[in-house]
Amino acid sequence: MHEKTEAMLPAVTEVLDAPERLGALYAAVPDMAIPDGDFEGLARLAASLFDAPIALVSLVDREWQWVKAAVGTTEARFRSEESFCIHTITEADDHAFVVLDASRHPAFRSWRKVAGAPFLRFYAGVAIVLDGQAVGTVSVLDVAPRLEVTAKQQDELKKIAGIAAAMLKLKEEARRRALKEAALSREEQRLAMALDAANVGSWLWDIRSGTVAGNGAMMRMFGLPSERTIAAKAVFSAIHPEDRIPTFSKLRQAMAANEEYDGMFRIGANGRWLLGRGRVHDRDSKGAPLTFLGMTVDVSEQQAAVQRTRLLLKELNHRVKNTLAMLQSLARQTLRQTSDPAAFMTAFAGRLQAISEAHGLLSDYEWGTIRLAELISKQLLPYVSDYGEQVELHKDEISLGPDQAVGLGLVLHELATNAVKYGALSVPKGKVVLTARRVVEDGESVLHLTWTEVGGPAVREPRRRGFGSILIERSLDKVIGSSVKVEYLPAGVTALIRLPL
Structure with missing residues (x-):
């Protein structure tokens, strides 16, 4: 037991x-x-121990x-300069700070609450460390x-002060834990929102209970x-009946081998394709899987693109074969019409370019x-040198397939x-x-296309039908019901084309 004298008071402010000390205080109790x-x-308990009318559990900062x-008072705070407890803080050893009669103590007798x-007369306090x-x-x-x-x-x-310190420590740890859990919860919420916004399904399969917990995106996908x-x-x-057994088998295989599951399957109700990935999250003491954590992504558009590519390649293969056959025929027929290599190349190159232009457009679409x-x-x-002046087009909106x-x-x-060579485009006007x-x-759409040449030289019907005329008539043979009729009228060549759409 100690009674402190006025000589030790300058040390109080420093402590x-x-x-x-302040760092430990604010870390333990942010809001005092x-x-x-x-x-x-x-x-x-402290009041009962000393049979005292007033007992306090207090925290002390600078001011x-x-x-x-508290017992015996309703005051929530006191100024540090008139607090017995600041001397207890300064003492901070294994002893209590005791004042038996403050009215006789040189450092305290003039205090407002003593005089x-x-x-106040008696004080006894122990530091909470x-x-x-x-x-x-x-105190x-x-x-x-x-x-x-x-x-x-x-x-x-x-002992009471030790219990108070232990309680403060436990409360500090609980608060820190709560803050971490709240931060984790916020992070989980942000992640869940991000997954949902990105339409990524996440799920946890509890194997023992036979339940699956999934986010909104996962439930929508299924x-x-x-x-x-x-x-x-x-x-x-x-899952689609055709994909159900293979998917489940692949999951079981991944669990047994402790490998990542990676598979694609369809949903039976809507036929959409999902890509699933995941692995065992935890196992029991014997190594049996307890939970399986996974994610799913809707890849229907990618699968549709793959399917379109396959169909396109199939169509392209078919078209290439047809085109090669057509080119062979064109080459033979063109060669029959001329023995001049230069004339052959000119005619054949033009026809090849015509096919190429049509193929290019079809490829673009x-x-x-x-x-x-x-x-x-x-x-x-x-x-033509001026398309707008030399080509006059009156048309309905019409789409053509590949053969057409x-x-x-x-x-x-x-x-x-x-x-x-001979007609309207051979003269400037x-x-x-x-x-x-x-x-x-007869209930079917048909294209009627008329080609009329105007402003050209007088036309005479050729005495001999060349390959060009034959080609005009035969080019649409692949389209059943089509026809081309060319009339050599004096005012200009006219072609009447009928093409089922």
């Missing part, structure tokens, strides 16, 4: 302001102004003594002086109710359909070649008028 009912039992729990109401730093006190006060404090009373008060947990049987039943106007423009542009486009492209090429109309015949 109170120590960064290490809030009372804590968990400490009320300790305050009552204030903050009351966390005036409530006329955290990480080697005195951050607060457990008792009385308005009557005491003659002595027993060693047992001091020991018991130290066409299942929005519940977060569902029977695993329902999940596997959602993935061998689907192309617009008639684009085909006409591609075939006639090389043969290649055949009609050759017809247009041959007509344009003849027009440049001549032009070609094309009229394309969609008509319905």
Whole structure:
């Protein structure tokens, strides 16, 4: 038991302001102004131990003594400069700081609460120590002086202060744990939101309970109710019957080999393709899998693109074979019409270019359909100096398939070649008028295309039919029901083309 004299008071400020002490205090209790009912039992125990009317569990910073729990007072804080507890903080050893009669103590007798109401006389306090730093006190006060404090009373008060320190430490750890859990929860929420926004399904298969917990994206992909947990049987039943057994077998194989599962399957209800990946998350003491963690991504568009590519390659293979056969025939027929190599190359190259232009357009549209106007423009542009002036086009919006486009492209090429050599496109003022109309015949759509040359030299019907004329008539043979009729009228060549659409 010690009674401190005024000589030690200058050390108080140095101890109170120590960064290490304040750091330990603020780390343990960020907000000291809030009372804590968990400490009320300790305050009552201290008051009972000393049969004192006032008992405090307090924390002390630079300026204030903050009351966390109290008996005999409702005050929440005291100024540090008139606090007995700052001397207890300074003491901070294994002894209690005791003042038997403050009215007779040179350092305390002039204090406001000693010289005036409530006329405090007795004080005994022990420091609450955290990480080697005195951050607060457990103390008792009385308005009557005491003659002595027993060693047992001091020991018991130290035990109470030790319990207060342990409680503060536990509360600090609990608070830190709660902050970490809250941060983890926020991170999990952000991750869940990101996965859902990216339409990535995440799921956890509890093998023992036979349930699957999945996010919203996963449930939507499988066409299942929005519940977060569902029977695993329902999940596997959602897989397309043809893919169900292979998928389940692959999962079992991955679990047995402790490898990553990687597989693709369809959903039975909508036929969409899903890519699944995952692996065993944890096992029991015998190595049996307990949970399986995985993710799924909708790859229907990619699968559709793959399928389109396969179909395109198949169509391209078919077209190449047809084109090669056509080129062979063109080469033979062109060669029969001329023995001049230069003339052969000119004629054959032009026909090859016509086929190439049609193929190029079809390739741009993935061998689907192309617009008639684009085909006409591609075939006639090389043969006119001013397309707008020399080609007059009146048309409906019409799309052509591959056979139609290649055949009609050759017809247009041959007509344009003849027009440049002998017809309207052989003179500056001549032009070609094309009229394309969609008509319905016997319930089916048919293209009626008229080629009319105007402004050119007078036309005479040729005495001998050349390969060009034959090619005009035969180019559309692949399209059943098609026909081409060429009329050599004096005013200009006219071609009437009928082409089922």
